[in-house]
Amino acid sequence: MIKFPSKFLVVVFTFCLLKITVFGQDEKGIATLLSGPVSVTTKAGASLQGSLSRTEDGLLQLQIKSEDGEAIFTYQPEEIRAIFFPGGILVNRAGELIREDNLTEALPLLEAIYEQRSNFLPFVAESDLLLFTALPSAYLDAGKPANAIAVSRNLLPHLQNFRQRERLDEAVILGHFSLGLREETKNLAASWIGKRDLYSDSALGWWIQAHLDFGKGNYREALWTSLHPIVFSGQIPMKYLDSCYALAIAASHELKNEVKAHLLYTEMQTRGLDWPEDELLAPYRILYNRSPDPITDNPNK
């Protein structure tokens, strides 16, 4: 019989336990994995482990307990080179779930990791922060728009990456939109539009503005706004373009321009865009989902 060294068995056992905990998303297990000591490396080269906290004036305090007693070290932020938090396996698993686009399962992990680190965001490397950019989207999917806004706004000052900043900006807009905060949403969307190039890969701001206008019965404004990304879109995929098409079709219909609505619907299908899930616009899909009339719907007639 093969004899394994006891240390090996402990490692295997711990690994299995971790796997069960992580994949089973047990809250207590997650908390356990994240609750270990934090390692701090200073620019002077010292490495210490302990319990980390932040004072009100922005200093870092590392509390180290030993049999002999307790020591508290206080650092200026600029003295810190790096901080290493426990729970790397959770970070890996969260990353996997995000790549699999499984934000529902990723959410509790991300929430816990974010809670562990949110006080120390200025000290976390940007590459490590990128993990959290999925958290607002996960919150939005879970119907927690206020959390999405809060996390996005916390993260934004610490990120330089343009793509990720865009993603967080979008989460802030969508959060406000979900909360029904019309005026704020409208202002945010306008600011989003102001920052975008003509040929963008997203039509979020246009869609939001058009949707708000449509909801208020301002069909003309909704039409013009939603047409903007349609005009300046090509074959390169654009997020929310399908929603803009649906709004433009619905607005054209309300403006009694059914020929235009048919033309846009046909074009939407030609471009391989599906009708979006949107309660407000669902009736219009039924209206236009039919074979085109060879006379009235032919733009080259």
Next chain:
Amino acid sequence: METMQSRCVSWNSIFRVIAISLIGSLFLPIVHGQEGDTLQSLLQKASAAFQSGQYESAAMLFDSIEEQFVEEEEYRAVALQKILLPMRAYSLLRVDRAGEAAAFFELFLENYPLEAEKRNFVRFHLAQAYEQTDDADKAIVAYQQFEAENKGRPEASLAALRRADLLRFTGRVDESIQLYNEIYAGGTPLGVRRQARLRALQATIAAGHLDLSRDILLNTPWRVETMPELAQLAFSAHGVGDQLLAESRYAEATRCYRLVPPKNVLIKKQIERLRDTRAALRNSTRLTAEPGKALWREYYTNLAQKLEEDLQSLQDSPDYTSGFFLRYGQSLLLGDRGEEAWLVFQTLAENPEVENSLRVEAHYRWILAARALSLWNETLEIAQSFQRRHPESPLVTQVIFLVAEAYKELRDYERAATLLGTLIDQYPKHPQLPRWVFTRGFYYTLISRYPSAREDFQQCLESGPPDRLGEEARLWHALSWFFEKNYPIAVDELVALGKSLKHSPLQPDVVYWLASTLYSQKEFDSALEHLDLYFKKYPGHRRVAEASVLRGDILMGQGELLGAAVAFSKVTPEAGRLFPYATFQTGKIYRAMEEFERMASHFENYLTRTDLPANSRKSEALYWTGWAYEQLGRIESAFPVFTEALVSHGNDPAATDIQLILKSLHRLHNKRFPASEKPAESFSLWLSNEIKSTQTDGKITYHSRLNLYLADLYEKENRFEEANALMMETIRNAPLDSLGAEFLGWAGLLLGDLEFPSAKDYFEALVERFPERPERGMGYYGLAKQRFKNKRPEQALPWLEKLADELPAHPLAADATLLQGKVLAELGKPHEAIARFEALLKIKMARGRLHAEALLGIARSYRLLNEPEKAIGYYQRIFTVYRAYTVLVSESYLQSAELFEEINNLRAARDTLEEFLDNPGLGQPEQRSLARAEIARLESLLKMEQTEVTMEISQP
């Protein structure tokens, strides 16, 4: 453009392993050559050079080996030659010695036909060698053999692609396209299929097969998010888009243009694709030295090289983006996508980074986009901003012309004509001058300034050559007489024009207008003769529908109802609004013939049509259907028709006859129904419920109409306060644009009576939104009345003239005539004022207050003309005939008393005032006390007069 020159790459890895191992093992016995080099050492050197890609050295070393050891047994050994020949041939191929390379490849294939593995390599590169020696036919055959020997393997598609290229560049374009299509349709790797598709596209474009290019471009799922050849696709799409635009195939052009990103985006994406392709190439070089893999490596290398070239030339080329957007916008504009075109042109016009000439052009087209959408206020604003931003542009004259056109569409004809006047004055030598003068004349016609219009048409005739515009000017000169109702001159000019325009395209118009003028002149038979001539000679002319309607109207007037119905039946839905007109005229004929059954089915058929034009008066058709059923006594049929009309059209502001429908429904409620059809509630209860539910449902238009009807009921019951309160509440709660024509009119009149300035908004909305509805007469009248009250009689007059001209039978026509008289009097034109008042007196329907006021107006006018006797006569008519109108009567008494005194008839003055006082219902207290004082004053004057007379008599 590609050449036949091969883009070959390092092949050394194929032979690297083989060469090192075999050359080492084959030459164990060292054979000495010249200058101390052995065959083995030379082979090792050549192999090393080959491995490191130094093909020049390798080729020289292989030459040297051949020279030195050709006779040696070891050199001629089959095992060595099997390796050496392909290596040597390949080295030669790479140093542009393709002829020799081909010879060695051929030699290998001849001598070692069973060497399957190397044969593929040799065959493929033999084909390349043929390509380099411009022996395309042999190359094609070699590739074909390669394909045959490798059937089903992905590498075969690479050979097929090269063969297709060769076919294409040797003029066998159709064969090449066919082969590209076969490759695309085959099961080859996606990248090769896509390249085949792209090259097929390029071949069809070069060959001028536009439809094929279009099909390939628009029916291929290009997957641009991953495809490397983005730039090639974009340029092809740009070219095809331009051709389609030139051929007026706008929708397809738009689709092609959608495949073209702006230059900066394209460069960014192309860099990303190049990076991906290089990564793919790196992956392929890590693979083992299988010949198949090597071919793919070569493929990726060529692809990366081509992408680099594309990227470089893209970066070096001038920015195409703005010019492209201009054409994209044009395809949208001409494809009836005005909003989208607007957005493109506006973006270009407002971008300071775009070259100025393009911005000018874009701004101009932006105006055209607004114009195409009939957004005239916006057209005006955009055009005015063009004038401000680009005052020096040669397009400025065209822009001013468009501004004038916008004013015309906004019905501000005066301003449109003035603007054209500026244009005409500023650019007297412009080639477009005759067109501008003609257009101004046309605008003058629209504001009834016929003499000015004729001057312009005459000037246009004199300033330009006798072309089509000149003919149009002559026609419009004649028509200006027609519109001025001077029919004899119009007929003379049209007859003269008809004689001189024998073969002009305007000839049918002349005949039509002649018929129309003769009809207006009541020469019906002559008009019918001209219409017959018109139908006979010009059966396909654009005015056939109008002519049919005219014929129908003439015959209807002559009582030939069946003939008229036949004429109206010739009008089809393509005639636009003439079709509803003809339909309703036919309905009138059935009504006159009391053919109510037919009348109902006539309108029912009309309502079931799917080809009706906009504004097809469906609610009106429903009303007449219900009315016809009512005449037939079929109340149970009429009732649902009226109800349906309200449900379907009640909330549509454009719907007509809703008040009549409500009235009919009201009437029907009081009739006897069959028991099963009896309405469950009384009309008043129904109306009350309907008012509540429309308010709850937010059906504002319908709600306002119901309230209008209820207010009318209140008025009929003399509940004026309730009526006004209901109207005011409705006015407060309903946005202007939700109201129908009738409500706008009545609301305006009520607000005007109550002296609310907002009445103007209602009248203006009515006139602007419903320019063809008879209710607009309320708007004309209301606007005139407001201006008169605001002491602007000169502004009131045009509205009243418009009402008299356009709607002579309007219910407010008599009130308008009265107001016109007052306005003319105010303008110091008493003779013209008297003529209007006299005209009113001839209208029997206006008997009563209106006649009394007309008499008062005449009296006042004569007073202005200092003709007191005549004035007194009219005042006396008022207080003898219209005693019920006490205010007017009081004024008449007091005024005529004053006038009697003026003509020194003091007794008559006193008697008049006494008569006034004898009637206790007349005058205000202050008027009555004034009359009493006047009587006293007159009495004393009369006494003095009497005294003087007595004294005169008593004189000896």
